[in-house]
Amino acid sequence: MTDLRVYDPFEKMQFSAQNCFLCGTSITSEQRTPVFATWLQQQYNLQQKELLLLDKSVTTFGDLTIPCCDNCHLHHIIPLEEQVEAAAAQGLAGLQALEEQKLFQWIGKMYYGTLVTELIKEADPLIRPEYAVSENPKMLGKFRSFYQVLQSLRVPMVFSDFLPCSLFLVEVNSTEDELPFEYQDELTTMAFSIKLGSVAIVCSLLDNGIIKRALGRFYRLTQGQQLHPVQLAEVKARVFYAAYIFNVVPEYFERPTKPGDEQLVLDTLIDDVTNEVFNPWEATSYAHMLEEMLKPWSIRKQHLMPELNQVISFIADTSDHFKPMPHFNKEEVLGHP
Numbered sequence: 326m327t328d329l330r331v332y333d334p335f336e337k338m339q340f341s342a343q344n345c346f347l348c349g350t351s352i353t354s355e356q357r358t359p360v361f362a363t364w365l366q367q368q369y370n371l372q373q374k375e376l377l378l379l380d381k382s383v384t385t386f387g388d389l390t391i392p393c394c395d396n397c398h399l400h401h402i403i404p405l406e407e408q409v410e411a412a413a414a415q416g417l418a419g420l421q422a423l424e425e426q427k428l429f430q431w432i433g434k435m436y437y438g439t440l441v442t443e444l445i446k447e448a449d450p451l452i453r454p455e456y457a458v459s460e461n462p463k464m465l466g467k468f469r470s471f472y473q474v475l476q477s478l479r480v481p482m483v484f485s486d487f488l489p490c491s492l493f494l495v496e497v498n499s500t501e502d503e504l505p506f507e508y509q510d511e512l513t514t515m516a517f518s519i520k521l522g523s524v525a526i527v528c529s530l531l532d533n534g535i536i537k538r539a540l541g542r543f544y545r546l547t548q549g550q551q552l553h554p555v556q557l558a559e560v561k562a563r564v565f566y567a568a569y570i571f572n573v574v575p576e577y578f579e580r581p582t583k584p585g586d587e588q589l590v591l592d593t594l595i596d597d598v599t600n601e602v603f604n605p606w607e608a609t610s611y612a613h614m615l616e617e618m619l620k621p622w623s624i625r626k627q628h629l630m631p632e633l634n635q636v637i638s639f640i641a642d643t644s645d646h647f648k649p650m651p652h653f654n655k656e657e658v659l660g661h662p
């Protein structure tokens with residue numbers, strides 16, 4: 326019989342090197358799984374590449390591993406990684422053909438991998454971080470909701486009529502693209518992006534697809550186009566900013582199961598009565614986000630806002646059509662050096 330019980334480490338704040346991150350089983354400290362899969366590390370030469378953690382400590386992609394029992398590693402993590410690896414080898418089309426739930430789990434595992442690393446550190450009585458995420462009840466509630474849907478990695482689970490996240494897949498033109506691999510995540514807003522060769526996946530992890538609907542018209546402009554890396558920066562800025570002003574946490578409910586059931590069905594609810602779904606969109610703070618994403622091109626915020634309350638777009642022209650950008654010329658685009 327299929328075991329449909331979900332594990333909840335938040336119930337007893339069970340974060341340690343001796344508990345599997347996915348099922349809670351007691352393990353030895355040698356039993357671990359890489360946050361960034363071995364195939365990813367090999368393909369993009371990431372083993373020695375540095376990675377900044379939330380507490381500002383530095384690790385490498387190769388060294389970042391999380392506690393994981395052999396069963397979860399072999400039966401849940403490896404098969405998923407194999408599927409994503411095969412899909413990614415087919416580029417954009419391959420990743421688009423992959424079930425969205427799989428992509429969610431794949432991204433979710435990497436996101437949770439960095440989060441749980443932080444939670445394990447905070448559980449250490451010798452470490453007293455200045456801003457412990459585990460001491461923020463609102464954040465903990467959000468992480469706990471996320472963990473419920475992440476359990477779909479292990480427990481056969483159907484999301485009744487939703488996907489927990491918003492996924493944006495875009496293709497990047499290689500002409501002026503210097504980074505074969507790029508990765509970024511925001512622990513508190515749960516925004517995530519990863520670039521694998523010519524494909525970038527940008528994701529807001531716990532919004533039940535609301536951000537994708539909100540950015541629908543904009544996202545459609547990018548489909549079937551090859552974006553310049555500057556345009557990708559704008560996609561990231563829009564999604565990361567939307568996740569930043571996203572103001573609600575979806576709740577998930579398990580439908581009761583009976584013996585013989587092979588999968589768990591999850592329903593969801595968003596309380597949009599007590600809270601507005603989005604905090605107000607503010608041009609200046611969005612421009613700040615865009616400036617952050619455009620750091621490699623040193624474009625300053627004042628250049629992004631030629632007029633008050635207006636932020637320029639590298640993707641949409643004034644009549645809301647796609648602006649092709651085969652090359653980026655700062656002076657030409659911004660009208661000044």
Ligand SMILES: [Zn+2]
Pocket residue numbers: 345346347348349350393394395396397398
């Ligand atoms: Zn396990």
